Amino acid sequence: MAPQLRVFVPPHPLVKHWLGVARDVNTPSALFRTAMTELGRWLTYEAAREWLPTFDTQVETPLAPCPATFVNPEVPMMIIPILRAGLALMEGAQSVLPLASVYHVGYVRNEETLEASCYLNKLPSSLSPETRVLISEPMLATGGTMMTAMADLVERGIQPGNVRIVAIVAAPVALKKLAEAYPELTIYTAMIDEGLNENGYIVPGLGDAGDRTFGT
Ligand code: URA
Helix, strand or coil, X not given: CCCXXXXXXXXXXXXXXXXXXXXXCCCCHHHHHHHHHHHHXXXXXXXXXXXXXXXXXXXXXXXXXXXXXXXXXXXXXXXXXXXXXXXXXXXXXXXXXXCCXXXXXXXXXXXXXXXXXXXXXXXXXXXXXXXXXXXXXXXXXXXXXXXXXXXXXXHCCCCHHHEEEEEEEECHHHHHHXXXXXXCCEEEEEEECCEECCCCCEECCCCCHHHHHHCC
């Protein structure tokens, strides 16, 4: 059977709580950052299921030998925050994946055409196909930025099936675009919202995630 994009919306009270805090227009920037950190933490925790490479071995407890499973440090693991707003999820994501390397990429959206263009790309020129990649991008709106980021990763050897996207809010148009281009992808999001307004903002969404994180 052909692969189909998988989108998970974890039904966890903490995810719901912090999403509510992030959505609220009256939430000040400092608390908004806390909400983003917590959402980054819990969505990354969920995304690590069936994705984090492990190996089985045996340890000695104080009482007896016992089977044990550990995270495999030999499989490369990376987190890619998409600047700027992707940085907001990093503290939480790194608390779950302390062994992951972090590579930054930056895309800017043309506010008229909504097309994304790259202004920073710190990705290595080639990557092992088994590399596990977690992309941190709070808002999957038009999907344009993520499509560009995915093309940059695939060009370097990454397999879409080894990628997890962590997004706070996703719009159906972005999910459709990604499903058509990269059906092997898996996305973890706190909510799928109704759609976009004429400026490409997610409605109801949470506003400009970068501005609210950095108080700009
Ligand atoms: N980027 C944001 O920060 N918010 C949106 O709603 C869409 C894109």
